[in-house]
Amino acid sequence: VGAAGELCREGVNGRQFSPGNVAELADVLLDVTSSDQRLAALSRGSLEVLDDWRRRGDPVQGVRLALAHSGLLPPPPPVQPDPPTPLPASGVYLAKSPSRETTG
Numbered sequence: 001v002g003a004a005g006e007l008c009r010e011g012v013n014g015r016q017f018s019p020g021n022v023a024e025l026a027d028v029l030l031d032v033t034s035s036d037q038r039l040a041a042l043s044r045g046s047l048e049v050l051d052d053w054r055r056r057g058d059p060v061q062g063v064r065l066a067l068a069h070s071g072l073l074p075p076p077p078p079v080q081p082d083p084p085t086p087l088p089a090s091g092v093y094l095a096k097s098p099s100r101e102t103t104g
Contacts, residue, residue: 007049008049009045012049013049014032015028050085055079
């Protein structure tokens with residue numbers, strides 16, 4: 001997909017493979033499904049990558065940053081995704097239900 005390079009980070013929330021390389025695809029699929037812990041870690045990574053992308057991908061923020069860089073506006077505050085990435089109500093992470101562990 002067009003955003004694969006931006007939204008799939010090798011080993012953080014997924015794996016990448018060469019187009020048309022069936023053996024490499026099979027190795028990647030075996031790796032990501034090797035354990036529930038591996039799937040859980042990749043799922044948590046997806047939430048972090050998505051939050052990061054949403055902060056960096058805000059077009060209005062980009063204009064504000066450009067204006068601040070040229071001295072026309074003060075630096076804007078960091079973008080907070082709205083709505084924020086949801087967490088499970090229980091705070092418990094399950095490999096089959098992507099979410100993020102919480103503490104506190």
